[in-house]
Amino acid sequence: xxxxxxxxxxxxxxxxxxxxxxxxxxxxxxxxxxxxxxxxxxxxxxxxxxxxxxxxxxxxxxxxxxxxxxxxxxxxxxxxxxxxxxxxxxxxxxxxxxxxxxxxxxxxxxxxxxxxxxxxx
Numbered sequence: 433x434x435x436x437x438x439x440x441x442x443x444x445x446x447x448x449x450x451x452x453x454x455x456x457x458x459x460x461x462x463x464x465x466x467x468x469x470x471x472x473x474x475x476x477x478x479x480x481x482x483x484x485x486x487x488x489x490x491x492x493x494x495x496x497x498x499x500x501x502x503x504x505x506x507x508x509x510x511x512x513x514x515x516x517x518x519x520x521x522x523x524x525x526x527x528x529x530x531x532x533x534x535x536x537x538x539x540x541x542x543x544x545x546x547x548x549x550x551x552x553x
Contacts (some may be wrong), residue, residue, distance in 0.1 A: 433550060434498070434507065434547060434550055434551060435495065437543060437544075437546065437547035438495050438498070438507070438510070438547065439495065440543060441487075441491055441514055441540070441543065441544060441547070442491040442492060442495060444540060445484055445487045445488045445514070445517070446488045446491075448484055449481065449485060449488050452477065452480060452481050452484065453481065456477060459477055460473040460474045460477040463476045463477055463480075466528045466530065467524075467527070467528050468528075476524070480521075483517050483520060484517070486513065486517075487513050487514055487517045490505060490509070490510045490513050491510060491514070493505055493510075494507050494510040507547075507551050508548065508551050508552065511544055511545075511548035512548070514540075515541065515545070515548070518540050518541045518544060519541075521537055522534055522537045522541070525537060
């Protein structure tokens with residue numbers, strides 16, 4: 433179950449990172465329009481790429497540690513990082529007034545909290 437949750441989060445965050453890197457200009461413009469401030473679009477793009485990269489890296493390490501039976505980082509730390517990242521995105525969606533996008537993030541938050549709960553049991 434833990435591996436499935438970590439894999440789900442890894443696929444979600446890594447694909448999100450891939451999309452941001454694939455179309456930097458388009459995504460920056462989208463963020464600028466979404467936040468109603470074009471100058472902030474590029475800054476937020478860099479911030480999101482940074483946070484997604486850190487989260488993806490930690491998820492990859494956690495999944496690898498399960499497969500190769502070593503502990504490099506605590507899986508609880510990985511869930512905490514995922515939670516922080518999701519909450520940052522949630523605040524951004526709420527500020528932008530994208531309530532549907534904010535609601536969609538709730539699914540990822542629930543999955544993350546479930547993994548966190550299962551890890552401490």
